[in-house]
Amino acid sequence: MARRVLLIEDEPNIIEALSFILTRDGWTVHTHADGLTAAARVKAGSPEVVVLDAMLPGRSGFDILRDLRADPATAQVPVLMLTARGQEKDRELALRLGATEFMTKPFANAEVVAEVRRLAGG
Amino acid sequence: MILTFNTLVAVSLGYVAMLFAVAFAADRRARAGRGGWLRSPLIYTLSLSIYCTAWTFYGAVGYAARSGLEYLTIYLGPSLVMVGWWWVVRKLVRIGRAQRITSIADLVSSRFGKSVPIGALVTLIAVAGVTPYIALQLQSISLTFAAFTEGLEGGRADVDFVALWTAIGLAVFTILFGTRNLDPSERHHGIVMAVAVEAVVKLFALLAVGVFVVWGLGGGVGGILDRIDRAPIPMWQGNGGRWVGLTFLSAAAFLTLPRMFHVLVVENDDDRHLAVASWAFPLYVLLMSLFVVPIAVVGLDRLPEGSNPDLFVLALPISEGHGGLALLAFLGGFSSATSMVIVATIALATMVSNHIVAPLWLSTRRPDQVSRDLRGTILLARRASVGGVLSLGYVYFQITGSGVALSSIGLIAFAGVAQILPALLGGVFWRGGTAKGAGAGLAIGATVWAWTLFLPSFGLAVIPATVLENGPYGLDWLRPRALFGLAGLDPLLHAVIWSLLLNATAFTLVSLLTFPKPLERLQGAQFVNVFERAQPGRAWSRSGAEVEDLLVLAQRVLGTEAALDLFGAEAGRQGKSGHLPDPTPAFLQRLERELAGSVGAAAAHALVGQLVQGPGVSVEDLMAVAGETAQILEYSARLEQKSAEQERTARALREANDKLTQLARQKDAFLSRISHELRTPMTAIRSFSSLLAEDGLSPLEAQRFARIVEAEAQRMTRLLDDLLDLSVLRDGQVSLKRQHGLLADVIDRALLSAGVARAGLRVLRDPGQEAVAISTDLDRLAQVFINLASNAAKYCDADRPELRISVHRRGGQVIVDFADNGSGIPVPEREVIFESFARLSGRRSGRPEPSGAGLGLAICREVMARLGGSIAYLPGQGGAAFRVAFPQGLAAAAE
Known part of the structure; x- marks a missing residue:
């Protein structure tokens, strides 16, 4: 059975790019674009890995991360945080809030795939 | 012996x-x-x-x-x-x-x-x-x-x-x-x-x-x-x-x-x-x-x-x-x-x-004849007084x-000086006592004492027997031994009772009926409250100078260290150890100069004069002190004014600083947003271009990815264009090109550029309304219309999206409303949509068309300001609606 990754991102072209490379790597990719319902979606879908964008409509990726870590059901799910703001304080904030890994956009395709694999315990 | x-x-x-x-x-x-x-x-x-x-x-x-x-x-x-x-x-x-x-x-x-x-x-x-x-x-x-x-x-x-x-x-x-x-x-x-x-x-x-x-x-x-x-x-x-x-x-x-x-x-x-x-x-x-x-x-x-x-x-x-x-x-x-x-x-x-x-x-003596040194005169007077x-x-x-008999003389003396008692005790225990009251009491008491006791003690030569028996001029009630008819009392007791009774009564009544002068009130307070407040300032009314007192004075005025230094130095000069030099005239002058530095010349002179020369401050001294006090007050008022000005300056600086800090924060946020807005298309471009560089893509995939790369590259270009545009508009460096034209033509051009037809947006217009000749920067006006039309095309979420453009005129103003039939913009966000990067949440996802950077409406606002008009959200229209208003003819001055 293919392993599931949940991609929480609102930029259509980035969604398409990530979906393509992860699907090609053998993942079942689910996408979610709305910040407000993202945490519930993670809980409901229980993916192996979550790829989380920092800037989302409705609720920021950092807040979603905090929600995930506060909920015992999702506290342990590996989260790869993506941000386009590329500032050091964002990285610190993400890691402090419990992100498993942090990457800035633009990213190298191979690195994203490698990180998702690594986070899934592969 | x-x-x-x-x-x-x-x-x-x-x-x-x-x-x-x-x-x-x-x-x-x-x-x-x-x-x-x-x-x-x-x-x-x-x-x-x-x-x-x-x-x-x-x-x-x-x-x-x-x-x-x-x-x-x-x-x-x-x-x-x-x-x-x-x-x-x-x-x-x-x-x-x-x-x-x-x-x-x-x-x-x-x-x-x-x-x-x-x-x-x-x-x-x-x-x-x-x-x-x-x-x-x-x-x-x-x-x-x-x-x-x-x-x-x-x-x-x-x-x-x-x-x-x-x-x-x-x-x-x-x-x-x-x-x-x-x-x-x-x-x-x-x-x-x-x-x-x-x-x-x-x-x-x-x-x-x-x-x-x-x-x-x-x-x-x-x-x-x-x-x-x-x-x-x-x-x-x-x-x-x-x-x-x-x-x-x-x-x-x-x-x-x-x-x-x-x-x-x-x-x-x-x-x-x-x-x-x-x-x-x-x-x-x-x-x-x-x-x-x-x-x-x-x-x-x-x-x-x-x-x-x-x-x-x-x-x-x-x-x-x-x-x-x-x-x-x-x-x-x-x-x-x-x-x-x-x-x-x-x-x-x-x-x-x-x-x-x-x-x-x-x-x-006339005031100018009074020498500074009363000491000789007072000493002479005192010696003469001893003799007298x-x-x-x-x-x-x-x-x-x-x-x-010895004892009777003594008792006469006792009764005489006892007349001072009411004024003495009343003075130190009752603030209400006045000079007039004390004077009245003393005078009446002394008179009664003299009449009833002192004069009779000289014998019948002074007070004849007829007066003793019948009173002066036959006034019975003035008999020395039976004043007011009070007969049969011991003469001493009679005198003491009447003199002190009348004395105290006069003192009390006259004090109650008269009003004390300021100095009396001041002294009264100091006497009655001597334990509560040791008022150092008024502690001199004496003659001669004791150096300890000068030192105490100097310490009060100059501070302990400075005063001790001054006195110690002078003592050393006089060949003495310690801090107590002889109060020589030269030293007094020096001391006065030092004090003047702290309290002003007149006050210093009065202070030293008090200790050195004694009795009372002269009116001239008091006036001089008052004058100096007024100057000091004025000076301190000026200082206060200055400090108020400084306060204002400091406040202005603080506000400016706050504004700068806020601006710096805004700039950081702005740069952060720009970084984000540039990185987002860059991410897609990088990801897809590296996919394109790989083998194994289907031609369809490759074609699609290439198109995405192109679109994202365009998006970046537009963003950069917008940024530059906004920057120019905000700097006020923009030059407007005034042209004559028809409003309808401008709207036509804008709708074409915005690609509303491609987006499936139906536009409802009234050509009759739009037949307005305008004279303004038509390109800039078109830019605003393009933004509004493309926003409607992008964000109108109706099943059959429509954009209604209506025009009317009011005075010299042309008013153009753009209203779509979507769900509109939530109230709290209407406040921020004209800010930079104010992209709205909840926009439709899944569209291949990349969204804008959120600079559009900010640019519109700047443009309309340049054109002497305005742009505002128009509530109550069903969907999102904007009203653009501008003068039909752009004033020449604005060019």
Whole structure:
């Protein structure tokens, strides 16, 4: 059975790019674009890995991360945080809030795939 | 021992020489600063014993022989004051220290606004009251001389002659030690020491006579008690009223007698000494009165009928042939008399010179004639006053002769000085007392006293018998012995009751009816509240300068360190160690300059002048101080104004700083947003281009990815264009191109550029409305329309998206509304949509068309501002609606 990754991102072209490379790597990719319902979606879908964008409509990726870590059901799910703001304080904030890994956009395709694999315990 | 007149004179002179030596040595020690023990509570207590004069020494026995135990009242009053009322004395002492009081007249006049008339009035009362008292001392000395020399070879001494020379000798002593120099505190260590020695002498003498009488003549304690029982004197004679009256009178006199005030208050070094004196002085008085009754009864028993009981103390040893003891008794009486005369004379002379001579002398001079140095004048006045007071005493002695009993003279004096009591106590305990009230009370009290007691004491020559019987001019109610018809009372009690009653009533009523002057109120507050607030600023009213006081002043003004440095340096210059240089004129000038640096020249001059020259601040000084104070106030007002300005500047700076901080934060946020907005398309471009670089993509995939890369690249370009555009618009560097055209054409062009047709947006227009000729920057206007149309195309979420464009005119304004049929913009976000990067949440996802950077509406707002118009969200239109308004013709000035 293919392993599931949940991609929480609102930029259509980035969604398409990530979906393509992860699907090609053998993942079942689910996408979610709305910040407000993202945490519930993670809980409901229980993916192996979550790829989380920092800037989302409705609720920021950092807040979603905090929600995930506060909920015992999702506290342990590996989260790869993506941000386009590329500032050091964002990285610190993400890691402090419990992100498993942090990457800035633009990213190298191979690195994203490698990180998702690594986070899934592969 | 063979007693001759000459021996007596020699012993007296020797005794006086001893006093000289004591006083001189004590003065020297005090001057050299080694007189610590001179200021002990013991010396203070002994100095209080000048209350016990020759009247006490001799007269108490006479009093007892005539009236039994009534003499005790004379001791009871002062003892009650010291035991029960010592806090009154302490308050007087504290006020005396704080105000540099020199005499009772000074205290009363200072309290009532430094009133010259009050000072003079108190002085006159004191002189009138005490002169007989001084005469009494002269009388006692000459009487004892006479008693001693009676029956001796050389004959009876000439009483007048003795009195005259005694007066002269006392004047010399007093002038030498009492007016040697002007001391600001009016303290005389030499004289106090001499008085203390005399206190021991008279106590010892009286005890010696008493022991001799009891155990030598009377047969011990038992024998004496027997004699007392058998004595012909009524021990408890007199009524209770007289006892109470006399006790009260002696208590009042203890506080108001000038010499008592002088030793109690002026010569007091430390008010803690009162604690010792409060029990030691009554003890002294008790010892002094212990043998009075035994001596009286033994004298009545053993001495011949008709002997003067006032002289029993002396007569008993003489008649028993104990010459040495008699001589000791004589010295005791002599010392009682001399100590009283010396201190009383100093006190009176100070009052006369300060409150009568100096004001008179000053009033005869024009202000510019008054030299800076009053010291010489005051010293001269004081010496003359000493002579004058003693002369008066001698004259009184001559007039009244030796016929009056010692005790009655003393009581007349008591009643006289007691007139000061209401003003004194009222002054220090009642803030409501006024100068007019005090003056009225003093004047009325003194007049009643003179009429009812003092003048009658001169005998029938002064107050004829008809006046005594029927009153002056037949005015019955003015009879001296029965004022207002109050007859049948003891004359002394009658006088005391009426004079003090009328005195106190006048003081109270007039005080209540009059309004105090500012200085009176100030002084009143300081006197009454002397314990609450030690007001240093007003602590000078005295003459002469004591360097400690200058140092205290300097410390207050300059600060302790600076003052000590200044004084220490000057002391070093004068070759002294420590911090107390001599107050030379040069140093005073330097000090004044230093003080002027802190408090202003006028105030400094007044301050130093107060300490150096004494009496009162002149009106000129006060005016100058007031002027300087006004300047200081003005200066501080200016400072305040300046600091308010600084405050404003600081506030403006703070606000500017806040704004800068906020701007910096906005800039950071802005850069962060730009970074995000650039990285987002860059992410897609990088990801897809690296996919494109790989093999194995289907041609369809490759084509799609390439198109995405192109679109994202365009998006980046647009973003950069927008950024530059916004920047230019905001800088105001944009140049507008004014063109003429039709509104409809501009809208056509905009709709085409926005690609609404491609987006499936249906546009509803009214060509009739749009036929408006406009004159503005048509390209910029089109830019705004493009933004609005493309926003509608992108964000209108209706199933069949529509955009309605309606135009109308109002005045010179053209109004164009763009309204779509979507769900519109939520209320809170309407506030921020015109900000940079204000992309809205909840936009439709899944569209391949990349969204804008969120700069569109911000740019629209800037453009419309440049075109002299506006753009605003238009609520209540169903969907999202915007209203653009602009002048039909762009003003030439805006180009």
